[in-house]
Amino acid sequence: MSKQVLIIEDNNDIRESIVEILQLADFTVHQASNGKLGVELALAQKPDIILCDIMMPELDGYGVLYLLHKNPETAAIPFIFLTAKAERVDLRKGMEMGADDYLTKPFDDIELLTAIESRLKKKELQQNFYSQSLDRLNTLIAKNGGLAELRRVIAERKSRQLKKNQVIYYEGDKGNGLYIVLSGKVKTMKLAEDGRELMTGIYAADDYLGVNAMLAGEPYSDTATTLEDTQLCLIPREQLDELINQYPEVAREFITILANNVREKEDQLLQLAYQSVRKRMAGALLRLHKQQNNAESIKISREDMAAMAGMATETVSRTLTDFKDEGLIEKKGSVITILDEKRLQKMKN
Numbered sequence: 001m002s003k004q005v006l007i008i009e010d011n012n013d014i015r016e017s018i019v020e021i022l023q024l025a026d027f028t029v030h031q032a033s034n035g036k037l038g039v040e041l042a043l044a045q046k047p048d049i050i051l052c053d054i055m056m057p058e059l060d061g062y063g064v065l066y067l068l069h070k071n072p073e074t075a076a077i078p079f080i081f082l083t084a085k086a087e088r089v090d091l092r093k094g095m096e097m098g099a100d101d102y103l104t105k106p107f108d109d110i111e112l113l114t115a116i117e118s119r120l121k122k123k124e125l126q127q128n129f130y131s132q133s134l135d136r137l138n139t140l141i142a143k144n145g146g147l148a149e150l151r152r153v154i155a156e157r158k159s160r161q162l163k164k165n166q167v168i169y170y171e172g173d174k175g176n177g178l179y180i181v182l183s184g185k186v187k188t189m190k191l192a193e194d195g196r197e198l199m200t201g202i203y204a205a206d207d208y209l210g211v212n213a214m215l216a217g218e219p220y221s222d223t224a225t226t227l228e229d230t231q232l233c234l235i236p237r238e239q240l241d242e243l244i245n246q247y248p249e250v251a252r253e254f255i256t257i258l259a260n261n262v263r264e265k266e267d268q269l270l271q272l273a274y275q276s277v278r279k280r281m282a283g284a285l286l287r288l289h290k291q292q293n294n295a296e297s298i299k300i301s302r303e304d305m306a307a308m309a310g311m312a313t314e315t316v317s318r319t320l321t322d323f324k325d326e327g328l329i330e331k332k333g334s335v336i337t338i339l340d341e342k343r344l345q346k347m348k349n
Helices: 012-024 035-045 061-070 085-097 109-127 132-140 145-156 211-216 237-246 248-274 277-291 302-309 313-325 341-345
Strands: 004-008 028-032 049-053 079-084 101-105 159-162 167-169 177-183 186-191 197-203 223-226 230-236 297-299 329-332 335-338
Touching: 004 012, 004 035, 012 028, 012 109, 028 035, 035 049, 035 061, 049 061, 049 109, 061 079, 061 085, 079 109, 101 109, 177 211, 177 237, 186 302, 197 277, 197 302, 230 237, 277 297, 277 302, 277 313, 277 335, 277 341, 302 313, 313 329
Parallel strands: 004 028, 004 049, 049 079, 079 101
Antiparallel strands: 159 230, 167 223, 177 230, 186 197, 186 223, 297 335, 329 335
């Protein structure tokens, strides 16, 4: 069965040329002359890949990408921007929004086919990717019909690959389900009134994002951003509600996760309110150490460390330098290696 490609391009000559090339290469092609029609076709056809112009009537390429990524049914479809040379400066916006690639007009047949085949191959590898984090979900269900049902739900979901520094959701967005981190790292943060960021959590493989919003039926209370290239799986709220209603042990497990999150937030609040800079820094390093399965080396930017410890970046640099001079850590660029965990644990206030 041939792969399906959706072309969203308002220039008739360019669109018809692309359609002809792809049909000769044995692709099934759907085409739209504007962004609004393109979104409708994407939702109806669920193509294997989408090529989309940036500047279009009705709805531009950024709007198309935003709407498709907000919908769980289309969020994982590879998305390639078609752009004129003059628009290349604006491409960073599109890539940060989650576009997989871009082609600069004019492009030849080989460039077009290579870009499509590369993204389809990557998508296939991602769909075949299985993480131990999915096995962890088995503990949510008793070893009966619930386990089989959960496996069916997971099997039907597509994983999504996100690049470093890409936003997963913003504070205030509607909670549309549970994210499972398959690989990579994610940070959650809130923005203070003075513009400073306060990191509320770091999540790695096997962790869940959005439990609070899912259980409370409320919008997300913070913003989630990738710290590195990350792979996620989203299970929609409707499917989770069915499992929770049918299997009470699922609800109990999520309540346990939520309780642990609340306890961690309370500990973080107490540290910010009462602990010294040195003790807060030691605590932040130990939390990172634990979250990364007790790995000695931690990779984190000065800005993210400041957001996590609730201090200025200059204070982070000065404190880490003191820790290095005291033999507590080693630091090379953004990589911190813990040399004396016990002394960090016993840091005085």
